[in-house]
Amino acid sequence: xxxxxxxxxxxxxxxxxxxxxxxxxxxxxxxxxxxxxxxxxxxxxxxxxxxxxxxxxxxxxxxxxxxxxxxxxxxxxxxxxxxxxxxxxxxxxxxxxxxxxxxxxxxxxxxxxxxxxxxxxxxxxxxxxxxxxxxxxxxxxxxxxxxxxxxxxxxxxxxxxxxxxxxxxxxxxxxxxxxxxxxxxxxxxxxxxxxxxxxxxxxxxxxxxxxxxxxxxxxxxxxxxxxxxxxxxxxxxxxxxxxxxxxxxxxxxxxxxxxxxxxxxxxxxxxxxxxxxxxxxxxxxxxxxxxxxxxxxxxxxxxxxxxxxxxxxxxxxxxxxxxxxxxxxxxxxxxxxxxxxxxxxxxxxxxxxxxxxxxxxxxxxxxxxxxxxxxxxxxxxxxxxxxxxxxxxxxxxxxxxxxxxxxxxxxxxxxxxxxxxxxxxxxxxxxxxxxxxxxxxxxxxxxxxxxxxxxxxxxxxxxxxxxxxxxxxxxxxxxxxxxxxxxxxxxxxxxxxxxxxxxxxxxxxxxxxxxxxxxxxxxxx
Amino acid sequence: xxxxxxxxxxxxxxxxxxxxxxxxxxxxxxxxxxxxxxxxxxxxxxxxxxxxxxxxxxxxxxxxxxxxxxxxxxxxxxxxxxxxxxxxxxxxxxxxxxxxxxxxxxxxxxxxxxxxxxxxxxxxxxxxxxxxxxxxxxxxxxxxxxxxxxxxxxxxxxxxxxxxxxxxxxxxxxxxxxxxxxxxxxxxxxxxxxxxxxxxxxxxxxxxxxxxxxxxxxxxxxxxxxxxxxxxxxxxxxxxxxxxxxxxxxxxxxxxxxxxxxxxxxxxxxxxxxxxxxxxxxxxxxxxxxxxxxx
Numbered sequence: 001x002x003x004x005x006x007x008x009x010x011x012x013x014x015x016x017x018x019x020x021x022x023x024x025x026x027x028x029x030x031x032x033x034x035x036x037x038x039x040x041x042x043x044x045x046x047x048x049x050x051x052x053x054x055x056x057x058x059x060x061x062x063x064x065x066x067x068x069x070x071x072x073x074x075x076x077x078x079x080x081x082x083x084x085x086x087x088x089x090x091x092x093x094x095x096x097x098x099x100x101x102x103x104x105x106x107x108x109x110x111x112x113x114x115x116x117x118x119x120x121x122x123x124x125x126x127x128x129x130x131x132x133x134x135x136x137x138x139x140x141x142x143x144x145x146x147x148x149x150x151x152x153x154x155x156x157x158x159x160x161x162x163x164x165x166x167x168x169x170x171x172x173x174x175x176x177x178x179x180x181x182x183x184x185x186x187x188x189x190x191x192x193x194x195x196x197x198x199x200x201x202x203x204x205x206x207x208x209x210x211x212x213x214x215x216x217x218x219x220x221x222x223x224x225x226x227x228x229x230x231x232x233x234x235x236x237x238x239x240x241x242x243x244x245x246x247x248x249x250x251x252x253x254x255x256x257x258x259x260x261x262x263x264x265x266x267x268x269x270x271x272x273x274x275x276x277x278x279x280x281x282x283x284x285x286x287x288x289x290x291x292x293x294x295x296x297x298x299x300x301x302x303x304x305x306x307x308x309x310x311x312x313x314x315x316x317x318x319x320x321x322x323x324x325x326x327x328x329x330x331x332x333x334x335x336x337x338x339x340x341x342x343x344x345x346x347x348x349x350x351x352x353x354x355x356x357x358x359x360x361x362x363x364x365x366x367x368x369x370x371x372x373x374x375x376x377x378x379x380x381x382x383x384x385x386x387x388x389x390x391x392x393x394x395x396x397x398x399x400x401x402x403x404x405x406x407x408x409x410x411x412x413x414x415x416x417x418x419x420x421x422x423x424x425x426x427x428x429x430x431x432x433x434x435x436x437x438x439x440x441x442x443x444x445x446x447x448x449x450x451x452x453x454x455x456x457x458x459x460x461x462x463x464x465x466x467x468x469x470x471x472x473x474x475x476x477x478x479x480x481x482x483x484x485x486x487x488x489x490x491x492x493x494x495x496x497x498x499x500x501x502x503x504x505x506x507x508x509x510x511x512x513x514x515x516x517x518x519x520x521x522x523x524x525x
Numbered sequence: 526x527x528x529x530x531x532x533x534x535x536x537x538x539x540x541x542x543x544x545x546x547x548x549x550x551x552x553x554x555x556x557x558x559x560x561x562x563x564x565x566x567x568x569x570x571x572x573x574x575x576x577x578x579x580x581x582x583x584x585x586x587x588x589x590x591x592x593x594x595x596x597x598x599x600x601x602x603x604x605x606x607x608x609x610x611x612x613x614x615x616x617x618x619x620x621x622x623x624x625x626x627x628x629x630x631x632x633x634x635x636x637x638x639x640x641x642x643x644x645x646x647x648x649x650x651x652x653x654x655x656x657x658x659x660x661x662x663x664x665x666x667x668x669x670x671x672x673x674x675x676x677x678x679x680x681x682x683x684x685x686x687x688x689x690x691x692x693x694x695x696x697x698x699x700x701x702x703x704x705x706x707x708x709x710x711x712x713x714x715x716x717x718x719x720x721x722x723x724x725x726x727x728x729x730x731x732x733x734x735x736x737x738x739x740x741x742x743x744x745x746x747x748x749x750x751x752x753x754x755x756x757x758x759x760x761x762x763x764x765x766x767x768x769x770x771x772x773x774x775x776x777x778x779x780x781x782x783x784x785x786x787x788x789x790x791x792x793x794x795x796x797x798x799x800x801x802x803x804x805x806x807x808x809x810x811x812x813x814x815x816x817x818x819x820x
Contacts, residue, residue, distance in 0.1 A: 028575060036574050090579035174565065176572055247574040254575035332572050339573045350582070361586050363536035366565055 028255045032179070033265030034272070035186050037248035041269075042124075042333035043276050044189050044307070044325045046241045049127055051281065052303025053395050053462065058234040059290045059298075060213070062281045064222040065231070069238025070274065072448075075441025076409050077246040078433050079416030081262070084250040086419075086509065091347025093412045098351075099507050100419035103499045104488070105411060107353055110344050111484035112408030117341040118375060119401040120243075122383035124337065125163045126394050128330040129156055130308050132163075135323035138312075147308075157384045163334075164383075168376035171338040174367045185328050192325035193276050196307075197283030200314050204286045210313060211289030211296055215282055232451045233462075236402035239448070241277065243405055244336075245270055284310060300463070304395040338372060345371035352498040353491060390472055392463035399452075399462045400476040406449035407481070413442030422511045453477060527603075528556040528702065529627040533563065533618045533652075536590040538665065539633030544594050545668035546661070546805050547631040549773075551602050553676040554702035558604035559625055560594050562587050563617035566610045584608065599672050615652035622658050629807070631661040643799045643806065645791075653791040659695055659809045661775075667805060670772055676703040677773030682710050682798065683741045692779035693741065695809045697749055699777070707751035710776075711738050712764045712794070761797040774804040780811045 028036070051062070058065050080092075089095040093113045098106020130150045137146035149155050169175075177185075203209040218224045225231050248266040255261035284297060288310060292298040295313055302309040311322035346368035349358025362369035386393045420434035456474035459466035466472055492499040532547045534540045544560060551558050564587055591606035598604045611617030618630050635646025643664045645653070652660055681696040683689065700707050738753040745751055758764030778795040791799075791808055799806060 036572070039572060040574060088577040088581070090576055090582055092578075095578075174573075182572060251575060254577055335572050336574060339576075343576060343579050346579075346582070361583060363540070363590065366583055 028251060028261070030256075030261055030265055030268070031183075033248050033251055033255060033261055034269050035183055036251075036336075037245060037265060037269035038186050038190070038272065039182065039329070039332045040244035040247050040336045041242070041273055042189075042244070042329040043241075043273055044193055044322075044329040045124060045127055045333055047193075047277065047280055048305055048307035048326055049123060049394060049398050050237050050241050051284065052297060052306045053398055054234050054237045055285070055290055055297040056300070056303055056462075057230045057237065058225045060216070060219045060285055061222060061225045061234070062285060063219045063278050064224070065234040065238050066241070066274065066277050066281060067220065068222050068231075069235050070242055070270070072235075072441045072444040073239060073242040073245065073409075074270075075437045076413045076445065077249050077266075079413045079438030079441065080246050081249050082420065082434050082438075083412070083416050089347060090343040091351070092344060093408050093415075094344050094353070095347055095351075095504065096419065097411050097415040098353075098504045100415035101411075102506050103353070103501055103504065105415075106504070107348075107488045107491075107499075108481075108484055109408050109411040109415070110348050110353070111488070112404055112411065112481075113344050114341045114375070115480045115484065116401055116404035116408060117337055118379045118382060119397050119404060120240075121164070121167075121334065121337055121341075121375070121379040122160075122386065123394055123397040123401065124330050124334050125160045125167070125379070126156075126383060126387075126397070127305060128163050128327060128334070129160045130305055131323045131326045131330070132159065134308055134311075135320055135327060138320040138323060153387050157387050160383055160387075161380050164376055164380045167331075167334040167338060168372060171335055171342070171376075172362065172365060172367055172369055172372050174365045177332075182332070185332060189325045189329050190272070190276065192321045193280055195318075196311070196315060196322055197279045199318075200283035200287040200310075203314060204283075209287045211287075211291055211293060213286050213289045215286055219282070219285065229451070229455055232448055233399075233455065236406055236448045236452045237398065239405050239409075239445070240398060240402045242270075242273070244333075245273065287314060300392075304392050304398075304463070338375065341375040342368040342371040345374065351503040352495050353503075355495075389467075390463070390465045392465055395463035396465050396472050396476065399456070399473045400480070403449060403452050403456070403473070403477045404480065406445040406452065410442050410445035410449060413438040413445065417442065419508060422508050426511055528554060528629070529625050530556050530558050531618055531622045531625065531627040531630045531658075532558055532560045532594075533614060533630060533632040534560050534591070534594050535562070535633075536593065537633075538668070539635065539663075540594065541597065541633075542663045542665060542667040543631050543633040544597050545670070545672075546663040548598050548602055549670070549672055549674065550629075550631070550661075550676060550703070550775075551604075552599065552672065553705070554699065556628075556702070558598060558602060559607060559621070559627060560591060560598075560604060561607045561609055561618060561621050562591055562594075563614045564608060564610050566612050613651060614648040615655055618652060619656050619658075622656070627658060629659050629661055630656060631663060633663045633667075634665045643802065645796075645799070650791075653808060657810055659807050662799070662806045662808065664803060664805065674773040676705045676775055677771045678708055678775075679703070679705050680708045680710050680768075680774060680776040680804075682712065682776065682778045682795070683737055689741075689779060691811055692777060692809045693744060695807070696777050697746060699775075699807075700749055705773075705775075707745075707749060709738050709741050709751050709753040710768070711735075711753070711755045712761060712798075713755055713757045761794050762801050765798050765801040770802070770804050775807060776802055776804055777807040777809060779809050 054062050054065060083096045087096060087099060091110065094106050094110025097109035133150035134147045140146060204212045222231060248269045249262055251262050284306065288295050288297050290296060290298040295302065295310060297303070297306060307322050307326060311319040315322060345354065345358045348354040349356055349371065357370045360370045386397065390396045416438040417435055420430065423430050424435040425431060453474065455461055456471045456477065458471055459469050461471040462473050467475055497503055530547050530551055532543050534544060547558055550556065564583060587608040591608060595604060595606055607621060609617045609621055611620060622630050630652065632649055632652060634642065635644045635649060643662055649662065679696055679700050681692065696707060735755065738755065742751055742753060756764040756768050758767060778798065795808065
């Protein structure tokens with residue numbers, strides 16, 4: 001037996017190329033990284049979901065909020081990158097926070113990540129359902145009748161569950177499209193968004209816009225919003241639109257040139273995304289204004305899914321292109337998003353923070369099978385319940401999502417600061433990237449989280465859904481966090497080893513000239 | 526030179542079937558096992574962001590699985606384990622078989638097959654259409670055959686089409702290595718529909734079948750024993766069901782003549798036989814490469 005085991009490990013030495021080859025050093029190039037980045041962010045989906053709620057908070061100042069919202073994300077992403085470099089682990093926030101602050105905080109960070117991704121999964125599927133019906137409607141040429149079916153809760157939930165089932169199947173079996181197809185889809189998405197915004201400007205110039213509003217410089221001025229609460233609400237939404245961008249920055253050893261590719265890819269991705277966002281935001285604002293008329297961006301009836309209502313009036317017969325772009329964008333985002341909670345659940349199972357089944361890898365498809373299915377079931381159940389409880393499910397999930405992102409990104413940022421505490425003053429670089437940037441980012445996110453939580457108690461917050469006079473978003477956020485605490489305590493009773501720090505210990509790499517890799521990587525394994 | 530057998534392993538029942546049969550074959554023929562677990566290459570991932578942490582986790586898991594597989598190999602059989610990254614299961618196995626100079630690739634039935642049955646999954650099909658070494662398909666449940674059963678008989682589905690020489694060479698080599706007797710099999714379908722263009726086994730009638738068998742026996746090297754049977758039926762499937770199979774039996778079939786030289790291609794007759802046959806099936810490419818032929 002011992003001879004056999006050594007044969008296994010002996011293999012590594014004999015064919016040392018395997019490890020490196022397998023860990024895909026050099027498989028992702030610049031374009032590949034940008035494509036993955038853009039398809040993770042899914043700009044077509046993100047904008048249709050977030051633009052309306054953001055307008056309802058800050059009016060014409062959406063461009064300003066988009067620009068400002070990018071700052072905390074950038075700062076936190078720097079922290080992400082440092083942590084990922086020091087401890088690449090599929091548990092990401094969970095593992096990092098546990099290493100920095102211990103098992104309890106780590107557990108809650110993992111919970112926050114899972115909750116946020118489950119929220120976005122249900123929202124993604126919801127948006128996809130709307131656009132599927134709209135697309136059929138547009139192709140069949142039956143104005144409104146088929147698209148209206150999407151509003152029937154029963155049909156909506158049934159189709160949404162089918163979508164989730166499909167996405168689970170695809171994720172479980174790790175079915176990937178070809179690289180070429182993915183490039184085509186991402187290019188298509190970007191082109192459609194460009195055409196969409198140009199068409200809106202043409203309408204504005206030709207005087208056929210719904211509520212032509214000339215672009216003003218004040219749209220870029222966050223101080224023109226007027227109220228701090230509105231800015232905060234807008235920011236917590238715009239956090240969501242950049243969520244996912246950090247994957248380009250954290251792809252290190254996976255890229256062909258780890259020194260340069262991640263930075264360039266992240267820059268290229270974010271420039272593309274910001275330009276797209278600003279263009280669309282400006283185009284739609286000047287086309288439709290912020291009034292609450294039929295097509296006005298201030299109309300609560302269209303705010304949770306603005307492309308759904310505006311693509312027809314702006315593009316006419318070509319509107320189906322927008323539906324197609326949002327559908328494909330949601331579909332690939334659905335798949336890339338599924339990976340997040342599944343991998344975190346897997347890591348939590350592995351370290352004994354959750355039952356062992358979560359650590360199971362499918363022997364045929366090499367995916368975190370059990371965790372994927374659990375994430376899908378919870379997301380489906382959540383969507384089905386919310387569809388009946390909330391007047392405006394998509395809107396409320398997006399707002400709650402922004403809050404959850406602030407929660408776990410914030411913890412992650414602080415984890416970076418605390419984990420590297422002995423290395424802050426090693427160099428200017430480490431002072432900036434392990435201390436100052438993530439600290440500022442974390443503080444901004446923490447403030448956003450607290451203020452959003454407080455404001456969302458008001459019954460008229462966001463979409464105005466409320467239960468017994470308390471805002472639904474607040475109930476959602478608090479329920480999710482308290483549920484996390486409850487499950488955590490339950491797990492702590494059942495599985496005390498993790499909570500005593502036996503499987504994943506706290507650590508702080510010492511101040512050294514050489515990289516902290518040797519002292520940290522794989523420490524918990 | 527010792528023959529090396531590549532086992533395409535997954536931590537499933539199919540994988541355990543493959544290891545069990547390959548061990549039995551290796552024990553009988555003094556061959557060595559190379560148990561290979563093929564992991565998906567990251568390069569194929571274009572939607573899901575790559576994650577080095579997860580890759581490492583998978584790698585550890587693969588090693589654990591391989592250790593489990595190794596533990597199932599009976600004492601006395603030399604074996605090595607490999608984790609391999611490739612775009613597909615088939616590609617990984619064919620590549621490593623080429624690198625190691627392996628003489629056989631052994632794989633289990635696809636999931637969902639019932640006990641004692643073959644089932645071709647998409648990965649096995651790909652393997653059967655592209656391998657340049659003989660591929661052994663192991664039916665579900667092969668792991669329940671006791672190792673002592675060994676290899677008791679080799680049935681060779683004979684035809685006179687190109688490819689038959691390679692098939693016979695392989696059969697004789699296996700027979701010599703394992704000491705198992707040969708049984709030459711000719712399938713006769715009473716009603717030959719026009720569409721049955723067999724390729725693997727071409728039979729135009731009972732008389733022809735007898736000729737084929739007689740000729741094949743003459744072609745065998747001296748000292749190799751072989752009995753000959755002719756199976757008759759309205760269809761290939763029916764003809765096959767009338768045959769008796771020993772628990773330690775193995776059947777060898779040639780590749781379709783549609784195949785590229787030195788490549789496998791499972792013909793329609795062999796595919797039909799596969800539905801009915803409860804024993805492992807070796808599919809042999811049309812022509813052998815020179816160094817293998819000289820073995």
